[in-house]
Amino acid sequence: MRFFDWFRLSRRRDDSADKARERLTVLVALDRQGGGGPDFLPLLQKELLEVIRKYVEIDQDKVNVDFQSGTGFSTLEVNVELPNRLLEARAS
Amino acid sequence: MSKVIVVTSGKGGVGKTTSAAAIGTALALRGKKTVIIDFDVGLRNLDLIMGCERRVVFDFINVINDGIRLNQALIKDKRVENLSILPTSQTRDKDALSQEGVEKVIDELRKEFDYIICDSPAGIEKGAYMALYHADEAIVVTNPEVSSVRDSDRILGILSSKSKRAEHGDAPVKTHLLLTRYDLDRVQRGEMLKLDDVLEILAIPVLGVIPQCGSVLQASNLGMPVVLDDKSKAGQAYKDAAARLLGEDIELRFVNPEKRGLVDWLFRRSA
Numbered sequence: 206m207r208f209f210d211w212f213r214l215s216r217r218r219d220d221s222a223d224k225a226r227e228r229l230t231v232l233v234a235l236d237r238q239g240g241g242g243p244d245f246l247p248l249l250q251k252e253l254l255e256v257i258r259k260y261v262e263i264d265q266d267k268v269n270v271d272f273q274s275g276t277g278f279s280t281l282e283v284n285v286e287l288p289n290r291l292l293e294a295r296a297s
Numbered sequence: 298m299s300k301v302i303v304v305t306s307g308k309g310g311v312g313k314t315t316s317a318a319a320i321g322t323a324l325a326l327r328g329k330k331t332v333i334i335d336f337d338v339g340l341r342n343l344d345l346i347m348g349c350e351r352r353v354v355f356d357f358i359n360v361i362n363d364g365i366r367l368n369q370a371l372i373k374d375k376r377v378e379n380l381s382i383l384p385t386s387q388t389r390d391k392d393a394l395s396q397e398g399v400e401k402v403i404d405e406l407r408k409e410f411d412y413i414i415c416d417s418p419a420g421i422e423k424g425a426y427m428a429l430y431h432a433d434e435a436i437v438v439t440n441p442e443v444s445s446v447r448d449s450d451r452i453l454g455i456l457s458s459k460s461k462r463a464e465h466g467d468a469p470v471k472t473h474l475l476l477t478r479y480d481l482d483r484v485q486r487g488e489m490l491k492l493d494d495v496l497e498i499l500a501i502p503v504l505g506v507i508p509q510c511g512s513v514l515q516a517s518n519l520g521m522p523v524v525l526d527d528k529s530k531a532g533q534a535y536k537d538a539a540a541r542l543l544g545e546d547i548e549l550r551f552v553n554p555e556k557r558g559l560v561d562w563l564f565r566r567s568a
Contacts, residue, residue, distance in 0.1 A: 219487045225443050226494045233450045233498055 246270055253283065261287060299407040302414050302542075303432040304475075305456075307448030309419030311440045312477040315513060315523065317416035318346045319532070320436065322522035323539030325380035329411040332371065334402075335385040336428035337418035338393055344384040347374065348520025358386040361398030367405055376525060381410075391424040403431045421455060430461050434471040434542075436504060440478045441490040446498055449474075453499065473504035475538060480509040481554060492552055505538025507531050508551040 250270040257263060263286070271282040304317040314337075321333040334357060335343035344350040349372050359365040360383075367383075374380035383402075386393065406413050417428035429435060435456050439449040456470045457463055463470070476495055483489040492506055507513075512529035516522065523532045524539075530551055537547050 222484070222487045222490050222494070225490050226498070229443055229446055229490075229494075229498050232447060236447065236450060237454070 243272065246272055253285075257285060263288065299411055299413060300433045301403060301407070301431045302412060302434045302436060303417055303429040304414060304436045304438060305417040305425065305429055305452050306419065306438040306445070307421060307425075307452040308440075308445045311438050311445050312507070312513075313419070313438050314342050314346050314416050315517065316436065316438050316475055316477060316507070316535070317414050318343065318522040319524045319535035320539050320542065321412070321414040322374075322377055322380060323524045323536045324412050324414075324542070325374070325377045326524065326536075327539065327543060328379060329543075330379045330409065331412040331414065332381040332383055332406055332410045333414040333416060334383040334406075335416050336394070336424050337416065338385050338424055339387065339390045340418065341385045341387040343416050344372070344382060345520060346517055347382050347522060349374070349382055349384075350520070353384045356384045356386045357402065358389050358393045360402055361395060362393060367402065376521075391418075391422060391427075394424065394427045396427070396430075399427050400431065421451065425452075426455075426459060429456055429470075430459070432456070432460055432470050433462070434473065436473050436475050436542075437499070437501065438475045438477055439495060439499070441476060441480075441484070441492075441495060443490075446490065446495055450499055453501065472501045473542070474499055474501050475504050475507065477507040478509045479506050479551070481551065485554065492549075503549070504541055505534055506549055506552050507534045507538075 250268055253270070254263070254265065254268045257268065267286040269284040269286075271284070273280045273282065304313050304320070306313050314335075317333055321331050325331040333343060333347070335341055336357075337343075338358060341353075341356075344353050352372050355365045355370040357370065360367050360370050370383060372382045372384065374382065383406075403413065415428045415432065418424040429452075435452075437449045437452060439445050453472060456472060460470050462468065474496065476492055479492070480489055484491045492503065496503060508530050510529060510531035512526050513523050513531050516526055516529070516532075523529050524535050526532045534551055537550060540547050
């Protein structure tokens, strides 16, 4: 009964829908990254990161592996973002 | 030009069959020659929702594998002109669906019907692939709930990569969001994902929002598509969705709180 809802107004508003939205946004973005490409992509990404880390200290999210399948051929795009200070160190 | 529309979701229990039955019926009520096909081989339920379960003699699988003519398996609805149902088999499994067999049936139906509604099984196994393969458009049925939204996103990925249109490099399957079991009270209390949240995540246009409504269960109890219940809000929302499918520009209903008088407000009266 709406009349009694009046007393519930003092209660905290449930914010679980906001939590759901946040979790889903992250999850769906991850799903989309992983989807469509071959199974070995995550492992490839991890190993590439390890190899690069032997030479340069970079964060986990700085290696991006993107797989595009087209008609006849597919492309694998690897993007590695290097920190600024590396270039500065080399220049000096 | 006939259109093949798959009603799909990934997740089970979100209202695919209810929606396929309701939208198919609504299209037929608008004068479009419509057939609804049950692709859920082994878990035949469309006939039950449509109330023609006792009239099934031959089915989709008999047409594909046993040389039964399509006209022997099609069931004409007794309430709505222009509406037919193609039931599936309750005893066989998804392997009974062959790519060529399904293609042949769809091609034949295209000659006779304006709209071919494919009611997909849940999951992303063979049955679901078969149901979406020939689609020109897809209605992605989603509940405002995390697992359903995630699965819908997965199905959207499959539609854009595994459908016939994708394989042939044709224009992509046109996708529509149908948000079902929408409980406005819970949305307002912050307990349920709202339409805008789901739209933002899935990024496809909305075909309709179906309010949570007791009349849906009632209609299924009776074997009557919910659009035939004039008093049902869900039925009205499905009719709106069908009209949008036909290209009409209709404002969404049941997504904003109704204005209520003081007495209604005090006693929380709702239709």
